[in-house]
Structure formats: structure tokens, C-alpha cells
Amino acid sequence: MSHIEPFRALRYDTGRVALSSVATQPYDKITPEMQEHYYTSSPYNLVRIILGKRQPSDNPADNPYTRARACFGEWREGGILRQDPEPSIYRYLQRFVVPGSGVELERQGFIALGKIEDYSSGVVFRHEQTLAKPKADRLELLRATRAHFGQVFMLYNDPEREIEWCLGPRGAPDAETRDEYGVLHQVSRISDPGIIDLVRSKMRAKQLIIADGHHRYETALAYRNERRQQAQSAARPAKLTPGPELRPYEFVMMTLVNMDSPELVILSTHRVVDGLEDFSPERFRRGASEFFSVEEADPGINAERVAAILKEAGRGGTALVAVLRDRAFLLSRPHSPAAAFQNVSLRQQGLDVVQLHKGLLENVLGISEEAIRDQKNVSYIRDAGEALSRVRSGGADIAFLMNPVGIRQMRQVAFAGEVMPQKSTDFYPKLLSGLTIYALE
Numbered sequence: 001m002s003h004i005e006p007f008r009a010l011r012y013d014t015g016r017v018a019l020s021s022v023a024t025q026p027y028d029k030i031t032p033e034m035q036e037h038y039y040t041s042s043p044y045n046l047v048r049i050i051l052g053k054r055q056p057s058d059n060p061a062d063n064p065y066t067r068a069r070a071c072f073g074e075w076r077e078g079g080i081l082r083q084d085p086e087p088s089i090y091r092y093l094q095r096f097v098v099p100g101s102g103v104e105l106e107r108q109g110f111i112a113l114g115k116i117e118d119y120s121s122g123v124v125f126r127h128e129q130t131l132a133k134p135k136a137d138r139l140e141l142l143r144a145t146r147a148h149f150g151q152v153f154m155l156y157n158d159p160e161r162e163i164e165w166c167l168g169p170r171g172a173p174d175a176e177t178r179d180e181y182g183v184l185h186q187v188s189r190i191s192d193p194g195i196i197d198l199v200r201s202k203m204r205a206k207q208l209i210i211a212d213g214h215h216r217y218e219t220a221l222a223y224r225n226e227r228r229q230q231a232q233s234a235a236r237p238a239k240l241t242p243g244p245e246l247r248p249y250e251f252v253m254m255t256l257v258n259m260d261s262p263e264l265v266i267l268s269t270h271r272v273v274d275g276l277e278d279f280s281p282e283r284f285r286r287g288a289s290e291f292f293s294v295e296e297a298d299p300g301i302n303a304e305r306v307a308a309i310l311k312e313a314g315r316g317g318t319a320l321v322a323v324l325r326d327r328a329f330l331l332s333r334p335h336s337p338a339a340a341f342q343n344v345s346l347r348q349q350g351l352d353v354v355q356l357h358k359g360l361l362e363n364v365l366g367i368s369e370e371a372i373r374d375q376k377n378v379s380y381i382r383d384a385g386e387a388l389s390r391v392r393s394g395g396a397d398i399a400f401l402m403n404p405v406g407i408r409q410m411r412q413v414a415f416a417g418e419v420m421p422q423k424s425t426d427f428y429p430k431l432l433s434g435l436t437i438y439a440l441e
Contacts, residue, residue: 001123001204001205002114002115002117002123002124002156002203002204002205002206002207002208003114003115003204004089004112004113004114004115004199004200004203004204004256005087005112005113005114005115005200005251006087006088006089006112006113006191006196007087007088007112007113007251007253007438008083008084008085008086008087008088009083009084009088009090009111009436009437009438010076010081010082010083010084010147010436010437010438010439011081011082011083011084011175011435011436011437012044012080012081012082012175012434013079013080013081013082014175016079016080017042017044017080018042018177019175019176019177019434019435020177020178020179021041021042021044021045022041022042022044022045022046022434023046023177023179023185023432023433023434023435024038024045024046024047024050024051024432024433024434025179025180025430025432025433026150026212026213026430026431026433027050027051027138027150027433028134028215029430030047030051034180035047035051035053039053044075044080046149046433046434048067048068048071049068049071049072049141049145049149050068050141050149050150050433051064052064052065052067052068052071064141065140065141065143065144065145066144068141068144068145069144069145072145072147076439081437083439084189084191086191087191087196088189088190088191088196089110089111089112089190089196089199090110090111090112090187090188090189090190090435090436091108091109091110091167091170091186091187091188091190092108092109092110092111092185092186092187092255092431092435093106093107093108093170093173093184093185093186093187093188094106094107094108094183094184094185094186094429095183095184095186096181096182096183096184096428096429097182098265098428099267099382099428100307105263105265106263107257107261107263107264107265107429108164108167108257108261108263109255109256109257109258110163110167110190110199110255110256111151111187111253111254111255111256111435111436112199112253112254112256113251113252113253113254113438114152114154114208114251114252114253114254114256115246115250115251116217116220116221116224116250116251116252118221119417122207123207123208124154124207124208124209124210124217125207125208125209125210125414125415125417126209126210126214126217126414126419127209127210127410127413127414127418127419127420127424127425128210128214128419128420128421128422128423128424128425129373129419129420129421129422130214130215130218130422131215131373131374131422134215135215135218135219135222138215138216138219139219139222139223142219142220142223143223146439146440146441147437147438147439147440148216148220148252148253148437148438148440149433149434149437150213150216150253150431150433150434151213151253151254151255151431151433151436152210152212152213152216152217152220152252152253152254152255153210153211153212153213153254153255153257153427153431154208154209154210154211154254154255154256154257155208155209155210155211155256155257155258155259155264156203156206156207156208156209156256156257156258156259157206157207157258157259157260158202158206158258158259158260159260161258161260161261162202163199163202163203163256163258164258164261166195166198166199166202167190167195167199168190168195170188171188172188173186173187173188174187174188174189175187175435177432179429179432181429183429185432185435187435187436203256207415208256209259209410209411209414209415211257211425211427212427212430212431216252217252220252223249224249224250227247227249228249231247248440248441249440251438252438253436253437253438255431259407259411264407264427265427265428265429266404266405266406266407266410266425266426266427266428267382267404267426267427267428268382268384268401268402268403268404268426269380269381269382269404269423269424269425269426270380270381270382270384270387270399270400270401270402271356271361271378271379271380271381271399271400272378272379272380272381272387272390272391272396272398272399272400273361273365273367273377273378273396273397273398273399273400274377274379274390274395274396274397275376275377275397276365276367276377276397276398279397279398281324281326281327284322284324284364284365284398285327285329287360287363287364287365288322288329288331288359288360288364290336290337290364291331291334291335291336291337291340291355291359291360291363291364292318292320292331292332292333292334292335292336292355292359293331293332293333293335294329294330294331295329295330295332296327296328296329297309297321297328297329297330298328299324299326299327299328301321301323301328301388302385302388303383303384303385303388306321306323306384306388306401307384309321309330310401310402310403311403313330313332314352314403316332316333317332317333317334317350318332318333318334318350318351318352318355319331319332319352319402319403320332320352320355320356320360320400320401320402321400321401321402322360322398322399322400322401323387323388323391323392323398323399323401324391324397324398325391325392325394331360334355334359336349336355336358336359340358340359340362340363341354341358344358345416345418347409347412347413347416347418348413348418348420350409351405351409351413351420351424352402352403352405353402353405353420353421353424354420354421356400356402357369357372357421360400361378365377365398372421373422379396380423381399382426384401387399387401404425404426405420405424405425410424410425
């Protein structure tokens with residue numbers, strides 16, 4: 001049973017600052033170049049909190065986390081961030097063009113607090129593996145600021161789209177901005193208790209799948225457990241809000257989106273491999289033929305042609321395109337040895353990304369699962385053209401391009417309690433950070 005609550009969000013005072021100059025992409029999507037741009041765009045840009053610059057002089061008393069806490073406190077005291085007067089949920093609309101298609105869509109969700117649940121409870125499900133280092137970083141930030149600045153992207157099942165209907169007719173948004181990818185983001189506050197109660201009641205029977213934000217969710221879970229232990233040790237009651245029995249750290253900020261919405265878009269995340277010793281194109285071809293039917297492709301193939309080939313070949317099942325500096329291969333009709341998929345379920349063996357990781361990355365190229373998790377030889381790139389350029393410029397050994405995971409496939413894996421390799425899905429567009437902020441204190 002999912003537990004949703006309204007909250008009094010902290011939001012930028014758009015009379016003082018332009019939202020376009022202070023909101024950011026999620027922290028894990030911010031490149032060094034983007035970080036620099038955000039820093040120069042405004043002294044109040046959220047990047048100073050969620051991904052502050054590191055300095056050679058950093059020490060326990062002065063570091064990105066202590067500076068984040070200081071910024072957050074100053075912005076609240078100075079009125080840059082203001083708290084809404086009433087507990088609310090927030091309709092969140094995104095209008096965007098699907099990359100590579102020219103098709104414009106409009107995706108609607110809502111921002112609210114969601115009760116943090118252990119995975120074993122059967123309420124919240126994950127679908128990707130997580131990494132220890134990002135979670136340690138996010139936990140330090142949460143300890144320092146005691147606030148959530150970005151939303152966990154959650155999916156719920158609602159084929160009749162009743163909850164979207166409950167959010168009511170659209171008026172003028174309370175805030176809007178367009179991001180660096182041309183996506184329009186609009187936020188509207190809903191404080192009517194009747195509407196909020198209706199949405200909460202319809203959400204109560206829902207199970208949730210984390211679409212984006214696995215690290216943020218598991219960080220919130222770890223922090224909740226930490227605070228529970230502290231409360232037990234102190235043996236004194238804390239202020240019980242929100243709700244009569246649940247403390248603020250029992251909740252995390254979420255954007256909830258209907259997984260049955262046709263506007264839900266998943267893009268491919270391609271793999272680029274570098275740093276291999278004695279890499280041989282011919283040896284790769286021979287090794288790959290033990291796992292796939294291998295066909296030579298045009299070595300000068302471009303991104304558009306790759307997409308067309310993958311779409312056509314993917315109709316029959318798994319299809320991958322491997323591009324080397326002066327060769328290219330279409331890999332399809334997998335016939336992998338059973339030994340390569342020990343402890344991997346049949347439902348996951350049908351996923352292109354699992355065939356790629358278990359068959360090619362681990363067995364043919366000899367990259368260990370640990371090295372893949374640590375991104376020692378493998379990087380993840382959304383843009384196929386960029387992946388091709390990396391290889392052809394000599395910056396990488398081989399690029400693997402593939403079709404995106406389908407929402408139905410992701411659902412089956414998640415509800416079965418399984419996880420796919422990291423970066424298996426790329427939901428587009430991302431949720432901006434800084435539209436609403438949930439302060440625990």
C-alpha cells in the first residue's frame with residue numbers, strides 16, 4: 001500500500017530569481033561543462049548545493065557538503081527560497097520532442113511525498129543495480145542539508161488514467177521554465193484537501209516502480225534507518241509530521257507518473273568500451289559468433305542507419321550493432337552458451353542489455369562484472385552519433401548500440417523482484433531539480 005502525503009514545498013521566489021537560471025538537471029546528469037555553466041548562470045543556482053565544486057583545500061570543516069548546508073540556510077533566511085503556506089501536491093507537466101523523431105509529447109505527473117518502504121514490503125520496486133560510491137555521496141549531502149532537492153521518479157499503474165483526471169483542469173502554471181534540451185517544465189500547486197484526499201485514496205492500492213533515482217531512493221532509505229536508530233537511542237519523541245505517527249525522514253520527495261501513459265518514453269543507453277589490452281577486431285568477431293549470428297555491416301554506418309537496422313532486426317528479438325574503428329557488425333539471433341547465464345532468469349535472458357553484458361562484455365571482452373559496475377572500461381552514452389565518434393576518433397575500442405528496453409519488459413523484471421544492469425533504461429525527459437524542495441527541518 002503506497003502512502004502519499006502533501007507537503008509545504010520550498011520553492012524559488014521567481015520574483016527574485018529566474019527559474020531558468022537556478023534549476024538544474026539531476027545531479028548525476030550534470031557534466032563538468034554543465035556544472036561550470038550552472039555556476040556562472042546565478043549565485044543561487046541549485047548546483048551549488050547538489051553538486052558543489054571540490055577544492056584542493058577541502059577539509060572536514062569546509063567541503064562541498066558544509067558549503068551546501070551554508071547556501072541552503074542563507075537562501076532560506078534571505079527569502080530566495082520560500083515555503084508554500086499550505087500542504088500541497090504539485091501537478092508537473094513536461095512538453096518535449098522525442099530525440100531523433102521530431103514527435104512532440106506532453107507527460108503529466110505530480111510531485112508529492114511518498115513513504116519510504118523497504119523493498120521487501122512489496123510496495124516499492126527497483127529495476128536497476130546501484131553503486132556504493134554515489135549513495136555515499138548523496139548520504140553525506142542529505143546529512144548536511146537535511147533536505148531533498150530532486151525527486152525520485154516513480155511509476156504507478158493506472159490504465160484508466162483516473163489519477164491524472166483527478167488532478168483537475170489545467171490553469172496557468174505557478175512556475176515554468178524551459179531547460180537546455182528545449183523541454184518545457186510547468187508546475188502547478190494543488191492545495192484543495194478534497195482533490196488531495198482523492199488522489200491519496202486512489203494511490204493507496206498502487207505498487208510503485210523506481211524509474212529514475214535508485215541512488216536517491218536508497219540514500220533516503222539509509223538515512224531513514226540512521227535517524228530511526230538515533231531516535232531510539234535518544235528515547236525521546238520527535239515532532240510527528242507529516243501524519244500523526246510518521247516523522248519527516250520517513251518520506252522522500254517523488255514525482256509520480258502513470259506507467260500506462262503513452263507519453264512515457266525510454267531511450268537507449270549505448271555502451272562504449274575503452275582501455276582493452278590487445279584488442280583485436282577479428283578476435284572479437286570470432287568470440288561474438290559463439291553468442292550471436294554475426295553479419296558484417298557498412299563500416300561507415302551513421303547513427304540514423306544504425307537506428308533503422310536495430311529497429312528492423314529487433315522485431316525478431318535481440319539485436320545489437322557493434323562498431324569498431326573501421327568495421328561494424330550486426331549481432332542478432334542469440335545462441336549463447338547456458339554457462340554464460342548462470343543465475344540469470346529467463347525473462348532477463350530475453351533483454352538485449354543482459355545479452356550484451358553477460359555475453360559480450362563479460363565473456364568475449366573479459367570485462368568483469370565488478371569492473372563494469374565501477375565503469376572502469378565501460379561508459380554510457382545516450383547519443384549514438386557521439387558513441388560512433390568516440391570509436392572512430394580512436395578514443396574507444398568498440399561501441400555497442402541497441403534498442404531501448406520496453407516498459408513492459410522493465411515492469412516484468414521489477415515486479416519479479418529482479419534488477420537489470422545499471423543504466424539499462426533512460427527515461428526522457430529528466431525531472432528538473434529545484435522545482436520543489438522538501439526540507440526535513
